[in-house]
Amino acid sequence: MRLDKFICKSTELDKQQALLVLQGKKVSVNGDLIIDPAFQVHDNNKVTLNDQVLVPRPFRYILMHKPAAMICSNVDEVYPSAFNLLTFENEIVNTEFKGSDSIALNSDEFHIAGRLDADTTGLVLITDDGSWTYNITLPNSGCKKVYRVGLSKPFKVELISQFEQGIQLQGEAQLTLPASIKIINSKEVLLTITEGKFHQVKRMFAAIGNRVVSLHRQQIGNIKLDVAVGKWRYLTPLEVNYESN
Template sequence: MRLDRFICKSTELNRDQATRAIEAGEVVVNGEMVTEARQQVHESNLISLNGESLTPRPSRYLMLHKTAGTVCSNSDGHYPSVLNGLDIERVEELHIAGRLDADTTGLVLVTDDGRWSFNIISPKMHATKVYRVGLRDPLADGVASRFAEGLWLQGEEKPTLPATLQQVTEREVLLSITEGRYHQVKRMFAAVGNRVVSLHREQVGEIRLDIAEGEWRYLTETEVACFAGLSQLD
């Protein structure tokens, strides 16, 4: 984690205050003064501010059920931030692990643990995301096989990784993918001549959405552990 973020997580300082303290030479890491706020540190490092040893607060892990018309951002834009519904302290320290478009609903994971969220969003970690997809047209024959083989999307240098498609009704499917390319689900169906009319994320890895729309809860220890030790796949 960045040193300025470590300071914020260990004190009541905000990011600007932490940066000023670092640049003023008030922070020591493993016995050496550090004046670069962006320097990467580990929670096991010995870090002090003005001679006082720092211990970061425990990391937090949440799921929330995103509603349509909200954005996966820490601040409002054209739409309100999905984090506005979190009635907890220091919301500004949290970040979203795997964003959804404004019109997409469903499971969003939120944390202040950068290593944990990396295991979710990095394509090299192959975390499976399951989407319930509503389609404009009935699902055509052979689409599941094409998705399983990988699709070439416009502007991409390599095909999509194999995806699993399960038909629910004539115009509704469950799609499981291990990537998170820009508008990937919508582009995949556009590549086979169809159009996504509704998109809802139900699951990430072993974590399933089980709360009502607009609600949130802390993850269980078992759920957190799902992404605490993912091994990288080549």
């Protein structure tokens, strides 16, 4: 972990404040004064700030129901950031994590594992654990993502086999990995994929001559969306240690 991130994770300091204490020569690692914010800190290192030993708080794992017209970014842009919804006015479901409820959520520490477009709603996962995110988003992890897809034209049942065999996306050399489809009604389906290519769902249906008019993610791995729009909760330990298959 970067030293500046370690400081943020062990104190109430934000990234800019962490840089200032480093520049002020107030931080040591294993007795050596360090000013490089990118210096890598490991579990067995002793990090001190003003001679006080720093102990990082546990990683945090959050499920959020992202509304439309919000972006998966740490800062507001054309649309507001989904991180604006992270306040402790929300109920903390998992009591095992209540020890951290006195610590303000600093969006600089967090990132979203598997972003959604501004017009896409549903499940997003927010964490400060980069290794956990990597395991979820790794292309060969086999982590399933389930989307409820609204279409501009009726979906033909005979096209299911094409998704099961793989779809040829424009600009891609290889077919998509096998996907599964369950028809809800003539213009709405449940699509399960194990990849995360750029705009993959929209491109898959475009490839068969249809257009996605609404998109909602309701599941990642074994983690299911179960909170109201705009709300969030901490993941349970079982969800954090999920098995992708």
